[in-house]
Amino acid sequence: MKASAIAAAIFAAAVIIIGLSSVYTVDETQQALVIQFGDVKSQEREPGLHFKLPFIQNVVYIDKRVLNLTSARQVGGEGGQVIITSDQKRLVVDAFARYRIVDALKFYQSVRDMRQASDKLQPIFLSNLRNVLGEATLEALVRDERAELMQRIEEKFNVAAQEFGVEVVDVRIRQADLPTENSEAIYRRMRTEREREAAEFRAQGQETAQRVRSRADRDVTVLLAEAQRDAERIRGEGDAERNRTFAQAFGQDPDFFAFYRSMQAYRDGLKGDSTTLILSPDSDFFRYFKDEDGQVSR
Incomplete structure:
Protein backbone atom coordinates (compact mmCIF):
# COMPACT_ATOMS: atom_id res chain seq x y z
CA MET A 1 0.00 0.00 0.00
CA LYS A 64 9.12 42.05 -31.40
CA ARG A 65 8.77 45.59 -30.04
CA VAL A 66 10.56 48.59 -31.52
CA LEU A 67 14.04 48.70 -29.97
CA ASN A 68 16.59 51.50 -29.60
CA LEU A 69 20.22 51.61 -30.65
CA THR A 70 22.27 54.61 -29.57
CA SER A 71 25.49 56.10 -30.92
CA ALA A 72 26.55 57.49 -27.55
CA ARG A 73 30.07 56.65 -26.48
CA GLN A 74 32.52 58.55 -24.37
CA VAL A 75 35.00 60.06 -26.82
CA GLY A 76 37.54 62.42 -25.30
CA GLY A 77 35.29 62.94 -22.28
CA GLU A 78 32.29 63.91 -24.43
CA GLY A 79 29.20 61.88 -25.28
CA GLY A 80 28.52 61.01 -28.91
CA GLN A 81 30.55 60.41 -32.02
CA VAL A 82 33.15 62.80 -33.41
CA ILE A 83 32.30 63.56 -37.05
CA ILE A 84 34.46 65.51 -39.52
CA THR A 85 32.19 67.25 -42.04
CA SER A 86 33.03 67.85 -45.69
CA ASP A 87 34.08 71.43 -44.89
CA GLN A 88 36.49 70.08 -42.24
CA LYS A 89 34.38 71.07 -39.23
CA ARG A 90 34.62 68.82 -36.16
CA LEU A 91 31.30 67.93 -34.53
CA VAL A 92 30.21 65.71 -31.65
CA VAL A 93 27.01 63.99 -32.81
CA ASP A 94 24.55 62.13 -30.58
CA ALA A 95 22.15 60.00 -32.63
CA PHE A 96 19.98 56.93 -32.21
CA ALA A 97 18.21 54.37 -34.39
CA ARG A 98 14.95 52.51 -33.79
CA TYR A 99 14.51 49.04 -35.21
CA ARG A 100 12.44 45.89 -34.87
CA ILE A 101 13.13 42.21 -35.53
CA VAL A 102 11.00 41.12 -38.49
CA ASP A 103 12.64 37.75 -39.19
CA ALA A 104 13.24 35.90 -35.91
CA LEU A 105 14.82 32.90 -37.63
CA LYS A 106 17.42 34.98 -39.50
CA PHE A 107 18.03 37.04 -36.36
CA TYR A 108 18.69 33.94 -34.26
CA GLN A 109 20.91 32.33 -36.86
CA SER A 110 23.03 35.47 -37.33
CA VAL A 111 23.33 37.00 -33.86
CA ARG A 112 21.67 34.57 -31.41
CA ASP A 113 20.68 37.15 -28.77
CA MET A 114 20.11 40.88 -28.16
CA ARG A 115 23.57 41.53 -26.75
CA GLN A 116 25.32 40.16 -29.80
CA ALA A 117 22.81 41.98 -32.00
CA SER A 118 23.73 45.30 -30.39
CA ASP A 119 27.45 44.53 -30.74
CA LYS A 120 27.04 43.88 -34.48
CA LEU A 121 24.46 46.52 -35.36
CA GLN A 122 26.08 49.47 -33.57
CA PRO A 123 29.31 49.51 -35.64
CA ILE A 124 27.22 49.39 -38.83
CA PHE A 125 25.06 52.25 -37.58
CA LEU A 126 28.09 54.35 -36.62
CA SER A 127 29.79 53.67 -39.95
CA ASN A 128 26.76 54.86 -41.92
CA LEU A 129 26.43 57.85 -39.58
CA ARG A 130 30.04 58.92 -40.23
CA ASN A 131 29.89 58.29 -43.97
CA VAL A 132 26.70 60.28 -44.60
CA LEU A 133 27.51 63.18 -42.26
CA GLY A 134 31.10 63.26 -43.49
CA GLU A 135 29.80 64.12 -46.97
CA ALA A 136 27.70 67.04 -45.64
CA THR A 137 28.69 70.55 -44.60
CA LEU A 138 28.28 71.94 -41.10
CA GLU A 139 25.52 74.29 -42.27
CA ALA A 140 23.62 71.45 -43.95
CA LEU A 141 23.79 69.35 -40.79
CA VAL A 142 22.71 71.96 -38.28
CA ARG A 143 20.25 73.91 -40.43
CA ASP A 144 19.24 73.08 -43.98
CA GLU A 145 19.37 69.34 -44.74
CA ARG A 146 19.17 67.60 -41.38
CA ALA A 147 15.97 65.64 -42.17
CA GLU A 148 17.34 64.53 -45.54
CA LEU A 149 20.60 63.36 -43.94
CA MET A 150 18.73 61.33 -41.32
CA GLN A 151 16.68 59.71 -44.08
CA ARG A 152 19.84 58.74 -45.98
CA ILE A 153 21.39 57.21 -42.85
CA GLU A 154 18.19 55.24 -42.21
CA GLU A 155 18.10 53.87 -45.76
CA LYS A 156 21.75 52.79 -45.74
CA PHE A 157 21.54 51.27 -42.26
CA ASN A 158 18.33 49.42 -43.16
CA VAL A 159 19.97 47.74 -46.16
CA ALA A 160 22.79 46.40 -43.96
CA ALA A 161 20.49 45.46 -41.06
CA GLN A 162 18.30 43.22 -43.23
CA GLU A 163 21.11 40.66 -43.15
CA PHE A 164 20.26 40.15 -39.46
CA GLY A 165 16.47 39.97 -39.91
CA VAL A 166 16.13 43.55 -38.65
CA GLU A 167 14.14 46.45 -40.10
CA VAL A 168 15.23 50.01 -39.28
CA VAL A 169 12.17 52.21 -38.72
CA ASP A 170 13.77 55.54 -37.78
CA VAL A 171 17.06 57.38 -37.33
CA ARG A 172 17.30 60.63 -35.37
CA ILE A 173 20.10 63.07 -34.63
CA ARG A 174 19.46 64.26 -31.11
CA GLN A 175 22.31 66.72 -30.92
CA ALA A 176 25.18 67.99 -33.06
CA ASP A 177 27.54 70.24 -31.13
CA LEU A 178 30.94 71.72 -31.67
CA PRO A 179 33.66 70.30 -29.42
CA THR A 180 34.18 72.42 -26.33
CA GLU A 181 37.70 73.47 -27.29
CA ASN A 182 36.59 74.68 -30.74
CA SER A 183 33.17 76.15 -30.10
CA GLU A 184 34.23 79.61 -28.92
CA ALA A 185 36.65 80.14 -31.81
CA ILE A 186 34.06 79.04 -34.35
CA TYR A 187 31.39 81.19 -32.72
CA ARG A 188 33.71 84.20 -32.91
CA ARG A 189 34.44 83.52 -36.56
CA MET A 190 30.75 83.10 -37.34
CA ARG A 191 29.94 86.32 -35.48
CA THR A 192 32.66 88.16 -37.44
CA GLU A 193 31.27 86.83 -40.72
CA ARG A 194 27.75 87.87 -39.78
CA GLU A 195 28.94 91.35 -38.76
CA ARG A 196 30.78 91.69 -42.07
CA GLU A 197 27.67 90.64 -43.98
CA ALA A 198 25.58 93.09 -41.95
CA ALA A 199 28.04 95.91 -42.72
CA GLU A 200 27.86 95.06 -46.43
CA PHE A 201 24.07 95.09 -46.33
CA ARG A 202 24.08 98.45 -44.51
CA ALA A 203 26.52 99.91 -47.06
CA GLN A 204 24.37 98.66 -49.92
CA GLY A 205 21.31 100.14 -48.24
CA GLN A 206 23.00 103.51 -47.76
CA GLU A 207 24.15 103.50 -51.38
CA THR A 208 20.65 102.72 -52.57
CA ALA A 209 19.18 105.41 -50.29
CA GLN A 210 21.68 107.99 -51.59
CA ARG A 211 20.84 107.03 -55.16
CA VAL A 212 17.13 107.40 -54.47
CA ARG A 213 17.66 110.78 -52.75
CA SER A 214 19.78 112.05 -55.64
CA ARG A 215 17.16 110.97 -58.15
CA ALA A 216 14.44 112.62 -56.05
CA ASP A 217 16.45 115.88 -55.76
CA ARG A 218 17.03 115.88 -59.51
CA ASP A 219 13.35 115.30 -60.17
CA VAL A 220 12.42 118.13 -57.78
CA THR A 221 14.85 120.50 -59.52
CA VAL A 222 13.44 119.60 -62.92
CA LEU A 223 9.86 120.01 -61.72
CA LEU A 224 10.62 123.40 -60.12
CA ALA A 225 12.38 124.61 -63.26
CA GLU A 226 9.46 123.49 -65.41
CA ALA A 227 6.99 125.12 -63.03
CA GLN A 228 8.97 128.38 -63.02
CA ARG A 229 9.20 128.30 -66.81
CA ASP A 230 5.46 127.73 -67.11
CA ALA A 231 4.81 130.52 -64.57
CA GLU A 232 7.00 132.95 -66.51
CA ARG A 233 5.27 131.99 -69.74
CA ILE A 234 1.82 132.45 -68.21
CA ARG A 235 2.88 135.75 -66.61
CA GLY A 236 4.25 136.96 -69.94
CA GLU A 237 1.04 135.95 -71.70
CA GLY A 238 -0.95 137.82 -69.02
CA ASP A 239 1.20 140.94 -69.38
CA ALA A 240 0.85 140.79 -73.13
CA GLU A 241 -2.92 140.44 -72.84
CA ARG A 242 -3.04 143.33 -70.39
CA ASN A 243 -0.96 145.55 -72.64
CA ARG A 244 -3.14 144.60 -75.58
CA THR A 245 -6.24 145.52 -73.59
CA PHE A 246 -4.67 148.84 -72.56
CA ALA A 247 -3.69 149.54 -76.14
CA GLN A 248 -7.22 148.87 -77.35
CA ALA A 249 -8.65 151.10 -74.62
CA PHE A 250 -6.19 153.87 -75.45
CA GLY A 251 -7.11 153.67 -79.10
CA GLN A 252 -10.84 153.95 -78.35
CA ASP A 253 -10.70 156.84 -75.79
CA PRO A 254 -7.24 158.29 -75.13
CA ASP A 255 -8.48 160.89 -72.63
CA PHE A 256 -10.31 158.35 -70.46
CA PHE A 257 -7.35 155.98 -70.62
CA ALA A 258 -5.02 158.77 -69.44
CA PHE A 259 -7.44 159.61 -66.61
CA TYR A 260 -7.74 155.93 -65.55
CA ARG A 261 -3.99 155.45 -65.51
CA SER A 262 -3.53 158.60 -63.43
CA MET A 263 -6.10 157.35 -60.88
CA GLN A 264 -4.16 154.07 -60.60
CA ALA A 265 -0.96 156.02 -60.08
CA TYR A 266 -2.61 158.15 -57.33
CA ARG A 267 -3.86 154.99 -55.60
CA ASP A 268 -0.50 153.24 -55.72
CA GLY A 269 1.58 156.30 -54.90
CA LEU A 270 -0.53 157.71 -52.06
CA LYS A 271 -1.74 154.54 -50.31
CA GLY A 272 0.63 154.93 -47.33
CA ASP A 273 -0.23 157.27 -44.43
CA SER A 274 3.26 158.79 -44.38
CA THR A 275 3.78 159.03 -48.12
CA THR A 276 5.36 162.29 -49.21
CA LEU A 277 5.77 163.28 -52.85
CA ILE A 278 7.93 166.24 -53.80
CA LEU A 279 7.01 167.33 -57.31
CA SER A 280 7.00 170.53 -59.32
CA PRO A 281 3.62 172.36 -59.34
CA ASP A 282 3.67 172.10 -63.11
CA SER A 283 4.17 168.28 -63.02
CA ASP A 284 1.76 166.28 -65.13
CA PHE A 285 1.22 163.94 -62.17
CA PHE A 286 -1.27 166.38 -60.52
CA ARG A 287 -2.90 167.69 -63.63
CA TYR A 288 -6.28 166.07 -62.72
CA PHE A 289 -6.22 167.83 -59.34
CA LYS A 290 -6.24 171.09 -61.20
CA ASP A 291 -8.87 170.41 -63.85
CA GLU A 292 -11.05 167.41 -64.61
CA ASP A 293 -9.83 167.54 -68.20
CA GLY A 294 -6.25 167.52 -67.01
CA GLN A 295 -5.78 171.24 -67.86
CA VAL A 296 -4.29 173.80 -65.50
CA SER A 297 -6.85 176.34 -64.21
CA ARG A 298 -5.96 180.00 -64.54
Missing part, protein backbone atom coordinates in the same frame (compact mmCIF):
# COMPACT_ATOMS: atom_id res chain seq x y z
CA LYS A 2 2.70 2.41 0.94
CA ALA A 3 4.82 1.48 -2.10
CA SER A 4 1.82 1.92 -4.38
CA ALA A 5 1.17 5.39 -3.02
CA ILE A 6 4.77 6.39 -3.54
CA ALA A 7 4.72 5.06 -7.09
CA ALA A 8 1.50 6.93 -7.81
CA ALA A 9 2.97 10.12 -6.45
CA ILE A 10 6.09 9.69 -8.55
CA PHE A 11 4.00 9.01 -11.62
CA ALA A 12 1.82 12.04 -11.00
CA ALA A 13 4.89 14.21 -10.49
CA ALA A 14 6.40 12.88 -13.70
CA VAL A 15 3.18 13.60 -15.60
CA ILE A 16 3.09 17.15 -14.21
CA ILE A 17 6.73 17.74 -15.07
CA ILE A 18 6.28 16.36 -18.58
CA GLY A 19 3.13 18.40 -19.01
CA LEU A 20 4.81 21.58 -17.86
CA SER A 21 7.77 20.87 -20.13
CA SER A 22 5.43 20.38 -23.08
CA VAL A 23 3.77 23.80 -23.00
CA TYR A 24 5.02 27.37 -23.27
CA THR A 25 3.37 30.77 -23.55
CA VAL A 26 4.14 33.62 -25.91
CA ASP A 27 3.54 37.16 -24.72
CA GLU A 28 2.13 39.89 -27.00
CA THR A 29 5.52 41.60 -27.07
CA GLN A 30 7.41 38.43 -28.00
CA GLN A 31 7.92 35.87 -30.71
CA ALA A 32 9.28 32.39 -30.01
CA LEU A 33 11.59 29.90 -31.69
CA VAL A 34 11.47 26.21 -30.76
CA ILE A 35 15.02 24.80 -30.76
CA GLN A 36 15.90 21.10 -30.91
CA PHE A 37 19.55 20.07 -30.70
CA GLY A 38 20.57 23.54 -31.96
CA ASP A 39 18.20 23.56 -34.92
CA VAL A 40 15.09 25.73 -35.20
CA LYS A 41 12.04 23.47 -35.50
CA SER A 42 9.22 26.01 -35.41
CA GLN A 43 8.47 29.71 -35.01
CA GLU A 44 5.52 31.23 -33.16
CA ARG A 45 4.49 34.88 -33.49
CA GLU A 46 0.96 34.64 -32.11
CA PRO A 47 0.50 35.19 -28.37
CA GLY A 48 -0.99 32.40 -26.28
CA LEU A 49 -0.33 28.82 -25.16
CA HIS A 50 1.74 26.56 -27.42
CA PHE A 51 3.18 23.03 -27.23
CA LYS A 52 6.59 21.47 -27.75
CA LEU A 53 8.36 18.19 -27.12
CA PRO A 54 9.42 17.97 -23.50
CA PHE A 55 13.08 17.98 -22.51
CA ILE A 56 14.54 17.82 -26.03
CA GLN A 57 13.09 21.10 -27.27
CA ASN A 58 13.81 24.53 -25.82
CA VAL A 59 12.16 27.90 -26.47
CA VAL A 60 14.03 31.11 -27.31
CA TYR A 61 12.04 34.33 -26.93
CA ILE A 62 12.78 37.27 -29.20
CA ASP A 63 11.37 40.74 -28.63
Whole structure:
Protein backbone atom coordinates (compact mmCIF):
# COMPACT_ATOMS: atom_id res chain seq x y z
CA MET A 1 0.00 0.00 0.00
CA LYS A 2 2.70 2.41 0.94
CA ALA A 3 4.82 1.48 -2.10
CA SER A 4 1.82 1.92 -4.38
CA ALA A 5 1.17 5.39 -3.02
CA ILE A 6 4.77 6.39 -3.54
CA ALA A 7 4.72 5.06 -7.09
CA ALA A 8 1.50 6.93 -7.81
CA ALA A 9 2.97 10.12 -6.45
CA ILE A 10 6.09 9.69 -8.55
CA PHE A 11 4.00 9.01 -11.62
CA ALA A 12 1.82 12.04 -11.00
CA ALA A 13 4.89 14.21 -10.49
CA ALA A 14 6.40 12.88 -13.70
CA VAL A 15 3.18 13.60 -15.60
CA ILE A 16 3.09 17.15 -14.21
CA ILE A 17 6.73 17.74 -15.07
CA ILE A 18 6.28 16.36 -18.58
CA GLY A 19 3.13 18.40 -19.01
CA LEU A 20 4.81 21.58 -17.86
CA SER A 21 7.77 20.87 -20.13
CA SER A 22 5.43 20.38 -23.08
CA VAL A 23 3.77 23.80 -23.00
CA TYR A 24 5.02 27.37 -23.27
CA THR A 25 3.37 30.77 -23.55
CA VAL A 26 4.14 33.62 -25.91
CA ASP A 27 3.54 37.16 -24.72
CA GLU A 28 2.13 39.89 -27.00
CA THR A 29 5.52 41.60 -27.07
CA GLN A 30 7.41 38.43 -28.00
CA GLN A 31 7.92 35.87 -30.71
CA ALA A 32 9.28 32.39 -30.01
CA LEU A 33 11.59 29.90 -31.69
CA VAL A 34 11.47 26.21 -30.76
CA ILE A 35 15.02 24.80 -30.76
CA GLN A 36 15.90 21.10 -30.91
CA PHE A 37 19.55 20.07 -30.70
CA GLY A 38 20.57 23.54 -31.96
CA ASP A 39 18.20 23.56 -34.92
CA VAL A 40 15.09 25.73 -35.20
CA LYS A 41 12.04 23.47 -35.50
CA SER A 42 9.22 26.01 -35.41
CA GLN A 43 8.47 29.71 -35.01
CA GLU A 44 5.52 31.23 -33.16
CA ARG A 45 4.49 34.88 -33.49
CA GLU A 46 0.96 34.64 -32.11
CA PRO A 47 0.50 35.19 -28.37
CA GLY A 48 -0.99 32.40 -26.28
CA LEU A 49 -0.33 28.82 -25.16
CA HIS A 50 1.74 26.56 -27.42
CA PHE A 51 3.18 23.03 -27.23
CA LYS A 52 6.59 21.47 -27.75
CA LEU A 53 8.36 18.19 -27.12
CA PRO A 54 9.42 17.97 -23.50
CA PHE A 55 13.08 17.98 -22.51
CA ILE A 56 14.54 17.82 -26.03
CA GLN A 57 13.09 21.10 -27.27
CA ASN A 58 13.81 24.53 -25.82
CA VAL A 59 12.16 27.90 -26.47
CA VAL A 60 14.03 31.11 -27.31
CA TYR A 61 12.04 34.33 -26.93
CA ILE A 62 12.78 37.27 -29.20
CA ASP A 63 11.37 40.74 -28.63
CA LYS A 64 9.12 42.05 -31.40
CA ARG A 65 8.77 45.59 -30.04
CA VAL A 66 10.56 48.59 -31.52
CA LEU A 67 14.04 48.70 -29.97
CA ASN A 68 16.59 51.50 -29.60
CA LEU A 69 20.22 51.61 -30.65
CA THR A 70 22.27 54.61 -29.57
CA SER A 71 25.49 56.10 -30.92
CA ALA A 72 26.55 57.49 -27.55
CA ARG A 73 30.07 56.65 -26.48
CA GLN A 74 32.52 58.55 -24.37
CA VAL A 75 35.00 60.06 -26.82
CA GLY A 76 37.54 62.42 -25.30
CA GLY A 77 35.29 62.94 -22.28
CA GLU A 78 32.29 63.91 -24.43
CA GLY A 79 29.20 61.88 -25.28
CA GLY A 80 28.52 61.01 -28.91
CA GLN A 81 30.55 60.41 -32.02
CA VAL A 82 33.15 62.80 -33.41
CA ILE A 83 32.30 63.56 -37.05
CA ILE A 84 34.46 65.51 -39.52
CA THR A 85 32.19 67.25 -42.04
CA SER A 86 33.03 67.85 -45.69
CA ASP A 87 34.08 71.43 -44.89
CA GLN A 88 36.49 70.08 -42.24
CA LYS A 89 34.38 71.07 -39.23
CA ARG A 90 34.62 68.82 -36.16
CA LEU A 91 31.30 67.93 -34.53
CA VAL A 92 30.21 65.71 -31.65
CA VAL A 93 27.01 63.99 -32.81
CA ASP A 94 24.55 62.13 -30.58
CA ALA A 95 22.15 60.00 -32.63
CA PHE A 96 19.98 56.93 -32.21
CA ALA A 97 18.21 54.37 -34.39
CA ARG A 98 14.95 52.51 -33.79
CA TYR A 99 14.51 49.04 -35.21
CA ARG A 100 12.44 45.89 -34.87
CA ILE A 101 13.13 42.21 -35.53
CA VAL A 102 11.00 41.12 -38.49
CA ASP A 103 12.64 37.75 -39.19
CA ALA A 104 13.24 35.90 -35.91
CA LEU A 105 14.82 32.90 -37.63
CA LYS A 106 17.42 34.98 -39.50
CA PHE A 107 18.03 37.04 -36.36
CA TYR A 108 18.69 33.94 -34.26
CA GLN A 109 20.91 32.33 -36.86
CA SER A 110 23.03 35.47 -37.33
CA VAL A 111 23.33 37.00 -33.86
CA ARG A 112 21.67 34.57 -31.41
CA ASP A 113 20.68 37.15 -28.77
CA MET A 114 20.11 40.88 -28.16
CA ARG A 115 23.57 41.53 -26.75
CA GLN A 116 25.32 40.16 -29.80
CA ALA A 117 22.81 41.98 -32.00
CA SER A 118 23.73 45.30 -30.39
CA ASP A 119 27.45 44.53 -30.74
CA LYS A 120 27.04 43.88 -34.48
CA LEU A 121 24.46 46.52 -35.36
CA GLN A 122 26.08 49.47 -33.57
CA PRO A 123 29.31 49.51 -35.64
CA ILE A 124 27.22 49.39 -38.83
CA PHE A 125 25.06 52.25 -37.58
CA LEU A 126 28.09 54.35 -36.62
CA SER A 127 29.79 53.67 -39.95
CA ASN A 128 26.76 54.86 -41.92
CA LEU A 129 26.43 57.85 -39.58
CA ARG A 130 30.04 58.92 -40.23
CA ASN A 131 29.89 58.29 -43.97
CA VAL A 132 26.70 60.28 -44.60
CA LEU A 133 27.51 63.18 -42.26
CA GLY A 134 31.10 63.26 -43.49
CA GLU A 135 29.80 64.12 -46.97
CA ALA A 136 27.70 67.04 -45.64
CA THR A 137 28.69 70.55 -44.60
CA LEU A 138 28.28 71.94 -41.10
CA GLU A 139 25.52 74.29 -42.27
CA ALA A 140 23.62 71.45 -43.95
CA LEU A 141 23.79 69.35 -40.79
CA VAL A 142 22.71 71.96 -38.28
CA ARG A 143 20.25 73.91 -40.43
CA ASP A 144 19.24 73.08 -43.98
CA GLU A 145 19.37 69.34 -44.74
CA ARG A 146 19.17 67.60 -41.38
CA ALA A 147 15.97 65.64 -42.17
CA GLU A 148 17.34 64.53 -45.54
CA LEU A 149 20.60 63.36 -43.94
CA MET A 150 18.73 61.33 -41.32
CA GLN A 151 16.68 59.71 -44.08
CA ARG A 152 19.84 58.74 -45.98
CA ILE A 153 21.39 57.21 -42.85
CA GLU A 154 18.19 55.24 -42.21
CA GLU A 155 18.10 53.87 -45.76
CA LYS A 156 21.75 52.79 -45.74
CA PHE A 157 21.54 51.27 -42.26
CA ASN A 158 18.33 49.42 -43.16
CA VAL A 159 19.97 47.74 -46.16
CA ALA A 160 22.79 46.40 -43.96
CA ALA A 161 20.49 45.46 -41.06
CA GLN A 162 18.30 43.22 -43.23
CA GLU A 163 21.11 40.66 -43.15
CA PHE A 164 20.26 40.15 -39.46
CA GLY A 165 16.47 39.97 -39.91
CA VAL A 166 16.13 43.55 -38.65
CA GLU A 167 14.14 46.45 -40.10
CA VAL A 168 15.23 50.01 -39.28
CA VAL A 169 12.17 52.21 -38.72
CA ASP A 170 13.77 55.54 -37.78
CA VAL A 171 17.06 57.38 -37.33
CA ARG A 172 17.30 60.63 -35.37
CA ILE A 173 20.10 63.07 -34.63
CA ARG A 174 19.46 64.26 -31.11
CA GLN A 175 22.31 66.72 -30.92
CA ALA A 176 25.18 67.99 -33.06
CA ASP A 177 27.54 70.24 -31.13
CA LEU A 178 30.94 71.72 -31.67
CA PRO A 179 33.66 70.30 -29.42
CA THR A 180 34.18 72.42 -26.33
CA GLU A 181 37.70 73.47 -27.29
CA ASN A 182 36.59 74.68 -30.74
CA SER A 183 33.17 76.15 -30.10
CA GLU A 184 34.23 79.61 -28.92
CA ALA A 185 36.65 80.14 -31.81
CA ILE A 186 34.06 79.04 -34.35
CA TYR A 187 31.39 81.19 -32.72
CA ARG A 188 33.71 84.20 -32.91
CA ARG A 189 34.44 83.52 -36.56
CA MET A 190 30.75 83.10 -37.34
CA ARG A 191 29.94 86.32 -35.48
CA THR A 192 32.66 88.16 -37.44
CA GLU A 193 31.27 86.83 -40.72
CA ARG A 194 27.75 87.87 -39.78
CA GLU A 195 28.94 91.35 -38.76
CA ARG A 196 30.78 91.69 -42.07
CA GLU A 197 27.67 90.64 -43.98
CA ALA A 198 25.58 93.09 -41.95
CA ALA A 199 28.04 95.91 -42.72
CA GLU A 200 27.86 95.06 -46.43
CA PHE A 201 24.07 95.09 -46.33
CA ARG A 202 24.08 98.45 -44.51
CA ALA A 203 26.52 99.91 -47.06
CA GLN A 204 24.37 98.66 -49.92
CA GLY A 205 21.31 100.14 -48.24
CA GLN A 206 23.00 103.51 -47.76
CA GLU A 207 24.15 103.50 -51.38
CA THR A 208 20.65 102.72 -52.57
CA ALA A 209 19.18 105.41 -50.29
CA GLN A 210 21.68 107.99 -51.59
CA ARG A 211 20.84 107.03 -55.16
CA VAL A 212 17.13 107.40 -54.47
CA ARG A 213 17.66 110.78 -52.75
CA SER A 214 19.78 112.05 -55.64
CA ARG A 215 17.16 110.97 -58.15
CA ALA A 216 14.44 112.62 -56.05
CA ASP A 217 16.45 115.88 -55.76
CA ARG A 218 17.03 115.88 -59.51
CA ASP A 219 13.35 115.30 -60.17
CA VAL A 220 12.42 118.13 -57.78
CA THR A 221 14.85 120.50 -59.52
CA VAL A 222 13.44 119.60 -62.92
CA LEU A 223 9.86 120.01 -61.72
CA LEU A 224 10.62 123.40 -60.12
CA ALA A 225 12.38 124.61 -63.26
CA GLU A 226 9.46 123.49 -65.41
CA ALA A 227 6.99 125.12 -63.03
CA GLN A 228 8.97 128.38 -63.02
CA ARG A 229 9.20 128.30 -66.81
CA ASP A 230 5.46 127.73 -67.11
CA ALA A 231 4.81 130.52 -64.57
CA GLU A 232 7.00 132.95 -66.51
CA ARG A 233 5.27 131.99 -69.74
CA ILE A 234 1.82 132.45 -68.21
CA ARG A 235 2.88 135.75 -66.61
CA GLY A 236 4.25 136.96 -69.94
CA GLU A 237 1.04 135.95 -71.70
CA GLY A 238 -0.95 137.82 -69.02
CA ASP A 239 1.20 140.94 -69.38
CA ALA A 240 0.85 140.79 -73.13
CA GLU A 241 -2.92 140.44 -72.84
CA ARG A 242 -3.04 143.33 -70.39
CA ASN A 243 -0.96 145.55 -72.64
CA ARG A 244 -3.14 144.60 -75.58
CA THR A 245 -6.24 145.52 -73.59
CA PHE A 246 -4.67 148.84 -72.56
CA ALA A 247 -3.69 149.54 -76.14
CA GLN A 248 -7.22 148.87 -77.35
CA ALA A 249 -8.65 151.10 -74.62
CA PHE A 250 -6.19 153.87 -75.45
CA GLY A 251 -7.11 153.67 -79.10
CA GLN A 252 -10.84 153.95 -78.35
CA ASP A 253 -10.70 156.84 -75.79
CA PRO A 254 -7.24 158.29 -75.13
CA ASP A 255 -8.48 160.89 -72.63
CA PHE A 256 -10.31 158.35 -70.46
CA PHE A 257 -7.35 155.98 -70.62
CA ALA A 258 -5.02 158.77 -69.44
CA PHE A 259 -7.44 159.61 -66.61
CA TYR A 260 -7.74 155.93 -65.55
CA ARG A 261 -3.99 155.45 -65.51
CA SER A 262 -3.53 158.60 -63.43
CA MET A 263 -6.10 157.35 -60.88
CA GLN A 264 -4.16 154.07 -60.60
CA ALA A 265 -0.96 156.02 -60.08
CA TYR A 266 -2.61 158.15 -57.33
CA ARG A 267 -3.86 154.99 -55.60
CA ASP A 268 -0.50 153.24 -55.72
CA GLY A 269 1.58 156.30 -54.90
CA LEU A 270 -0.53 157.71 -52.06
CA LYS A 271 -1.74 154.54 -50.31
CA GLY A 272 0.63 154.93 -47.33
CA ASP A 273 -0.23 157.27 -44.43
CA SER A 274 3.26 158.79 -44.38
CA THR A 275 3.78 159.03 -48.12
CA THR A 276 5.36 162.29 -49.21
CA LEU A 277 5.77 163.28 -52.85
CA ILE A 278 7.93 166.24 -53.80
CA LEU A 279 7.01 167.33 -57.31
CA SER A 280 7.00 170.53 -59.32
CA PRO A 281 3.62 172.36 -59.34
CA ASP A 282 3.67 172.10 -63.11
CA SER A 283 4.17 168.28 -63.02
CA ASP A 284 1.76 166.28 -65.13
CA PHE A 285 1.22 163.94 -62.17
CA PHE A 286 -1.27 166.38 -60.52
CA ARG A 287 -2.90 167.69 -63.63
CA TYR A 288 -6.28 166.07 -62.72
CA PHE A 289 -6.22 167.83 -59.34
CA LYS A 290 -6.24 171.09 -61.20
CA ASP A 291 -8.87 170.41 -63.85
CA GLU A 292 -11.05 167.41 -64.61
CA ASP A 293 -9.83 167.54 -68.20
CA GLY A 294 -6.25 167.52 -67.01
CA GLN A 295 -5.78 171.24 -67.86
CA VAL A 296 -4.29 173.80 -65.50
CA SER A 297 -6.85 176.34 -64.21
CA ARG A 298 -5.96 180.00 -64.54
